[in-house]
Structure formats: structure tokens, C-alpha cells
Amino acid sequence: MKTSTYHVYVAHQNDIHLTLSGTEEHSISYHSTTATQFLNIAVSSINPNSRPFVIRLNSLEYGELREKLQAPVRNARNIVVRQSLSDQFFHAFQEQVQQNQxxxxxxxxxxxxxxxxxxxxSDVKLQKLCxxxxxxxxxxxxxxxMWCLECMSKWFASRQDQHQTETWMGSQAPCPTCRAKFCLLDVCMIVK
Ligand SMILES: [Zn+2]
Ligand SMILES: [Zn+2]
Ligand SMILES: [Zn+2]
Structure with a gap:
């Protein structure tokens, strides 16, 4: 749903196609001191009663939006979406864990x-292997x-110094349950 001054646009998720149609870069925004990227996402519905409209979103919230959608967002123009720190870290975390036992x-x-x-x-187990x-x-x-890889990555990131991201990969965090310290080398994917 999108509201503007004179219109309310409503579309049902099952009827829509979402397309990443453009981006705007702002070198600084009022709530952040780093560059911000805004994404324009065109919403078109197969229902003839709902008119197409465009939603605008901070790129850091794009990952969260995609988690809530059942269908993918089309990105025909191959727009590069700037990811949130937690999404970026998750990719690095996942890459390391895939190399572990x-x-x-x-x-x-x-x-x-x-x-x-x-x-x-749950798809990860902590085992001291380092x-x-x-x-x-x-x-x-x-x-x-008791945890999936993504939640373990978010937990690990939340226990780190938020101003020293370059140290995260080599750091430790306590197990969320028993508090035993672990590092990235100790996170194992479960294979049945
Ligand atoms: Zn989870
Ligand atoms: Zn534990
Ligand atoms: Zn370790």
C-alpha cells in the first residue's frame, strides 16, 4: 500500500510484479552521515483495477523487504544495491562457514x-575446531x-564492536545459550 497526497494505491501481493526501476544516490542524509542509496521499485498488478505505482525505499531495507515477499523483485537493469552492514557481514560469514567442516x-x-x-x-552447530x-x-x-546460519550471523555481529567492523571476521562471540566462546572457524553447517 502506498499513500500520497491525493491517492491511496493498493495492490495485493499475489497479483503484483515488482521491478527495480532506478536508484538515487545521496551523499548524505538527515539521519545518517554515510552515503544513502534510494531504490525505486515499480509495482504493477495483473488486476486491471489497480494502477501501477512506484515505491521508494532506502537500499539498507531492501533485504528486509525481500524476506517478506513471495516473489522476487526483477532487476532487469542489473542495478547494484548497496547492502546493510548486517547483510554484507552475512555473506562473509556464510562464505567462511561453507569452508568449515x-x-x-x-x-x-x-x-x-x-x-x-x-x-x-536449525542448520548450524558450534564445534571447537579452530x-x-x-x-x-x-x-x-x-x-x-538451535539456530539457523543467518540468525547465528546476526548474533555474532551483534556481539562485535560496531565501530571496528574490520576485526569481526577474526573475533569471537559467546554461544547464545551456554556462553562458550566461539569463532568463525567453529561454526559448522549441519548436513543430514
Ligand atoms: Zn533463524
Ligand atoms: Zn552452547
Ligand atoms: Zn574458535
Whole structure:
């Protein structure tokens, strides 16, 4: 739904096509001291009663919008969307975890939904792999898998110094449940 001075535009999600139609760059905005990118997204509906309209969105909120949509946003012009810090970190986090050893759960282990988002199935297990058990400052976690990769990445990022992003990849965070310290090398994807 979009409201403007004289119109209210309504479209049902099941009837629409979304297309990234353009961007505007602002070197500074009133609520941020870094460059801001705004995206124009054209909403066209297959329902003849609803007229096409354009919504405008801060690019940092684009990831969140896409999570809520059932259909993809078309990006025919290959517009480069500037991502939020948490999205950027998630990509780096995921790349590292994909290189780590995987965890194969025993047959009797039930995987429940992630307690962070309640949507995805838990798909990561913390295992101390960065050093031998008695070496280093990471500690073995004995918790059953309770988190998905994305929520674990958000948790990890939230425990870091927000002004020193360059140190994040090499840092540690406590397990959200037992507080055992872990690093990126200790996050294992679950493979059934
Ligand atoms: Zn989750
Ligand atoms: Zn734990
Ligand atoms: Zn570690």
C-alpha cells in the first residue's frame, strides 16, 4: 500500500510484479552521515483495477523487504544495491562457514526450528575446531543445534564492536545459550 497526497494505491501481493526501476544516490542524509542509496521499485498488478505505482525505499531495507515477499523483485537493469552492514557481514560469514567442516547429526537428533527466527530449521552447530581442545580461548559448546546460519550471523555481529567492523571476521562471540566462546572457524553447517 502506498499513500500520497491525493491517492491511496493498493495492490495485493499475489497479483503484483515488482521491478527495480532506478536508484538515487545521496551523499548524505538527515539521519545518517554515510552515503544513502534510494531504490525505486515499480509495482504493477495483473488486476486491471489497480494502477501501477512506484515505491521508494532506502537500499539498507531492501533485504528486509525481500524476506517478506513471495516473489522476487526483477532487476532487469542489473542495478547494484548497496547492502546493510548486517547483510554484507552475512555473506562473509556464510562464505567462511561453507569452508568449515560440516556436522553430521546422529540419527536420533531431531532438528527443531531456529529459536531466533522460528522460520528456518536449525542448520548450524558450534564445534571447537579452530585449535586443539585445551588450546586457544574458544571453548567447546555442547548445546544441541538451535539456530539457523543467518540468525547465528546476526548474533555474532551483534556481539562485535560496531565501530571496528574490520576485526569481526577474526573475533569471537559467546554461544547464545551456554556462553562458550566461539569463532568463525567453529561454526559448522549441519548436513543430514
Ligand atoms: Zn533463524
Ligand atoms: Zn552452547
Ligand atoms: Zn574458535
Amino acid at each position: 560440516v556436522f553430521r547429526p546422529p540419527p536420533n537428533m531431531e532438528l527443531e526450528s531456529c529459536i531466533g527466527c522460528m522460520q528456518k530449521e 585449535a586443539a581442545q585445551e588450546e586457544g580461548s574458544c571453548v567447546q559448546c555442547f548445546c544441541r543445534p
